[in-house]
Amino acid sequence: MKKKLYYILSALIVVSLALASCTPAATEAPPAATEAPATEAPATEAPATEAPAAADEVEVFSWWTGGGEAAGLEAMIKVFNGTDPNIEFINAAVAGGAGTNARAVLATRLQAGDPPDSWQGHAGQELIGTYVAAGQIEPLNGLYESEGWLDVMPETLIPLISQDGNIYSVPVNIHRANVLWYNPGLLEANGVAVPTTMDEWFAAMDTLKAAGVQPLALGEQWTKMHLFETVLLGTLGPDAYNGLWDGSTDWNSAEVKTALENYAKVLSYANSDSASLTWQDASQLVVNGEAAFNVMGDWAAGYFIELGKTANTDYGWAATPGANGVFQFLSDSFVLAVGAPHHDAALEWLKVAGSKEGQEAFNPVKGSICARTDCDKSLFGEYLQSAMDDWSSNTVVGSLTHGVVANDSWKTEIDTALGLFLASGDVDAFQSALVAACASSGPCK
């Protein structure tokens, strides 16, 4: 009797598992925290292959499966369905923080000669170094000219998303990397002004430290790389910083060494448990009054709003020290696959992604600003409005951590050098590892 029950139970389990594996995973949407480390195995997307009407569909691949990103994509798809009602939009999104899983799935599909029509990628070298080098995406100069995008996007942006005069992607949103978040109450109570240079910043943090205030909140390793790029920019200035990535600034120079020493010094003001904090944990310390400064991209503004905090009372912002008037950007953009199965439909999608209407639908929901400079400001919140002003007036430089200035191989080598430096604290070894990284995977000879 007992045995029979056991058999029935196990049969039930087997059948239910089999059924579960059969159900199409068409619109899978496990919520993914924006930057959390990816853990689960990639869920391969199901659709794509079926659907008989071949001419009027477009398959778009992204890692926007949760939160404001997924909602923003949905809003943009709605615009697309309005302008191109005959083209079916196939959303081939793969879950996983910051696209780690999605990029592995995409790499597999590209190697198998089965590209989606268009896919998401960080604008700049992350796309160019990987996909242009492999001959997998097409230049879009014609589209930029016919749609007049060159007139509505900042002039300094175009070279950062181009290679040899060819523009390879359509940026739909812009985030700013070099934002110094601070707690206005803590600064005021200790008589500290918002720092504009590295030296002012060090002096401010010394004062705070002496008063028993935690000067700087910092999180896990990638947030330290994010801090690193802003210190490089703040110490070297925009021209020399840009030169690092095209080979005209020597990584072995005394200026870079000063930047590395500055970085080591900044780290000494950080909380001791940084390695166990996510970027949210670290940013939260500032709005909770437990730390004075935090360097994080402007997605933190969306997080602060989510926490119910008020701009300019619970948190304030400024450009990172030494980089006033410089906008260090990152951007999500879409590309056109070489050999896209639905080439014309993909172009229609890209037109929407670059249009005023599409970007105004996407960005307020996602919490970023338009890549275009002509979006309606009234759609955006207080922080984003100030970012829009800066975007159209500042010098634009690219982010390292978020894929604009260095290709993936180079970035991984820099990440390794940085990790070893965090353990050893050896500035000279760090610098020679950076020189070697530029030589092996960057433009340096």
Place this chain on the structure above:
Amino acid sequence: MTKDKDRVLNIILVSPSILAVLIFVYGFIAWSVRVSLSKWKGLNPDYTWNSINNYIDLFKDPRFAVDVKNTLIFTGVFVIGSLSLGFLLAVMLDQGLRGEGFFRSLFLFPMAISYIVTGVVWRWLMNPAMGSRMSGFNLLFTNLGLDSLVNAWHTTPQWGMAAIALAAIWQMSGYTMALYLAGLRAIPQELKEAARIDGASEAQIYRHIMIPLLAPVTLSALIILGHMSLKVFDLIVAIAGKQLQLDVPAIYMWQATFDGLFYGRGAAIGIILLLSVAILIIPYIRYTLKTEAQQ
């Protein structure tokens, strides 16, 4: 005649799985070896011959040195910890206490949890924050007045891996206990009774009878735990994310291949991992096959 028929049928029936194993296991191992000897970097396959340079570079790579050190620390703490805790639990359960079944399930239960879940829970428990944000074990220690035990757990420089191994011990010591318990039950009671009649103390019985007779169990447990610790990946990622301080070969392999597109280097790390597991397991498989053949 019927015997021959059976044989043919047998071969037909197993051939699909043999074929699949040949292609998907050995075929891909061979392919990985080939990739590890190439200059493949970037998305497009590049099989340009590179001899063993990927391997030589790895042994000069300071990051790989960190990985090897971390793996050794993890393996040492994890294997010794699980074996001793598992043995202790098995001996206690073997005393014939009431509710044995309940405790057996209780200790085995962590094994049923995935490493990801364990990792998330232990990430909270081992929170290294100090001062007003203190939580987890550190807060418990402070409240109990054991301030000297408060520490930085996995963020401790050099020895952080040992803290990760604690979570793995929690997960796997119940399994080791089950192995030992089965071994203890298989030892005939007569041996113990004879020793008692001869005047041996309980400690002497364990030292000279039980532990030597449990040697095959210890070997099996050692192999199983050892090869698990060489491949550890998900537990670390769940506790600490991808941070170089807690890097292991499996994480480096992932980052080199999919983040950095160094396919040749990634394959080389994979092959080194495979070889190190093989060194551990092949002698064991040969030993088991031999003893089975003898029986």
